[in-house]
Amino acid sequence: MIDLAPCLAPDRGQPARAIHLVDATTFDDWVRRQPPRHRAAIGAQRLTPKGYASAILPGEAPESWAVVSVVANVDALSPWCLANLAETLPDGIYRLEGREPGVAMLGWLLAQYRFDRFRDDDPVAPRILLTGEPARIDPVLRIARATCSVRDLVNTPAADMGPAELEAAAAALAETTGAALTVTRGGELERGYPMVHTVGAAAAKGREPRLVELEWGNADHPRIAIVGKGVCFDSGGLDIKTSAGMRLMKKDMGGAAHALALARLVIEARLPVRLHLVIPAVENAISGAAFRPGDVLRTRKGLHVENTNTDAEGRLILADAITRACEAEPDLLLDFATLTGAARVALGPELPPLFCNDDPLADALLAAAAAEDDPLWRMPLWDGYDEMLKSDIADVVNAPEGGMAGAVTAALFLRRFVTPGIAWAHFDIFAWRPAAKPGRPRGGDAMALRAAWRMLRTRYGGDAHG
Known part of the structure; x- marks a missing residue:
């Protein structure tokens, strides 16, 4: 991952090229006030007041040029309004003219x-944007690094990001932060987390399933649990996916990547909480040891699940992990999972659905999502669909037949394992961008991470800027 620290620096009057920002409302007046050489350059480059458009403004000397860029609203900058410039400007030192970047x-x-x-490409040297707000640099760097860590983990091919590597990522976080790491494998996993063991049983040697836990913070502080789905590759199991459906399944551990990133933000900001991170890490493979459609699976909670689809494995491993998290009676439980294709059909790749059993928590998350430009859309935990999870031979099925309300029934399945009274939010994320946008390349990406982090800061205090 590129070192982001040099990309921002306090403004101490260093020489820098100016970046002028205009919008559709201010564009004409700003152009009229420019010297002739700037107006000529703007005309030659055919700059119009459309988003992300920019032009180079020549100075009196060859090296004294500046930049003008069009944004949506000069009085309310978005997180992405400078991203296109950062991708296209040559290396150098830049300063926003007359304003802070925020x-x-x-x-x-x-x-x-x-x-x-x-x-083998040569590394791209970072550009430096000067800011007059030194106190804001470190919090923004932390969020950017957390986002990049999600991108790196999700983009890494499954051959290089199996359960052991996911465990190693958690171990590295524990080592650098002083958190306590616990990993459950083998017979102990089979006895204590039977669905995690069952889903991962078909994996090859060296890619065995495990449950990874990390604990950090003062035991006197409110306890929060963060759970992340860690399916490092999903073949679909015996209900095998098509080749097209399997193509991006390296990203099926995106929930775990988000959970690790959010845990890092909590620890680095010294949020006054007792953190419990839980990641079930498996590969849903195919072999003689694979679990079968129709099998009845035992759970850590004691319920029995009739497995109707081996490609609905994420909710199985999450159920055992959520049960473990609830045993410690957290004040708050968040889970992240690339759980259902139904969520993508309903809301597309950029708008993650939020399921929540607590209205104040849901309201806080939606407010944080709006403030961070990190969108969420609340979906219902519709009790009327709970009967779709009925089984003829067990307590519950993991996936109802027919596929209707797939994201809702998956969330309702998870709710069966949440202890009543614990505030819980479930993010059914995609963790992938199929098309690039400025600052957001095609590939793995963080979704709902900034919203969740802002909510936690608001709820529990800590660093005011994050």
Whole structure:
């Protein structure tokens, strides 16, 4: 991952090229006030007041040029309004003329991201945006690094990101932060987390299933649990996916990547909480040891699940992990999972559904999502569909036949394992961008991470800026 620290620096009057920002309302007046050489350059470059458009403004000397860029609203910058400039401007030092970048610092940083693990390309030198708000630099850097960590983990091919590597990522976080790491494998996993063991039983040697836990913070502080689905590759099991459906299944551990990133943000900001991170890490493979459609699975909670579809495995491993998290009676439980294709059909790739059993928590998350430009859409935990989970031979099925309300019934299945009275939110994320936007390249990406982090800061205090 690129070192983002040099990309932002306090403004101490260093020489820098100016970036002028205009919008559709201010464009004409701003152009009229420019010297002839600027007006000529703007005309020659055919600059119009449309988003992300920009032009170079020549100075009196060859190296004294500046930049003008069009944004949606000069009085309310978005996180992404400078990202296109960060991707296209040559290396150098830049300063926004007459204003602070504020939230736009994030897009400037994230535009520097490259996944170059398997490329021989020369590294791209970061550009530096000067800011007069030194106290805001470190919090924004933390969020940008957390986002890039999600991108790196999700973009890494499954051959290089199995359960052991996911465990290693958690171990690295524990080592650098002083958190306590616990990993459950083998016979102990089979006895204590039977669905995690069953889903991962078909994996090859070296890719065995495990449950990874991390604990951090003062035991006197409110306890929060963060759970992340860690299916490092999903073949679909015996209900095998098509080749097209399997193509992106390296990203099926995106929930775990989000959980790790959010845990890092909590620890680095020293949020006054007792953190419990839980990641069930498996590969849903095919072999003689694979679980079968029609099998009845035992759960940590004691319920029995009739497995109607081996490609609905994520909710199975999450059920055992959520049960474990609830045993410690947290004040708050968040889970992240690339759980259902139905969520993508309903809301598309950029708008994650939020399921929540607590209205004040849901309201806080939606407010945080709007404030962070990190969208969420609340979906119903519709009790009327709970009967779709009935089984003829067990307590519950994992996936109703027919596929209707697939995201809702998956959330209702998970709710069966949440202890009543614990505030719980479930994010059914995609963790992938099929098309690039400024600051957001095609590939793995963080979704709902900033919203969740803002909610936690608001709920529990800590660093005011994150």
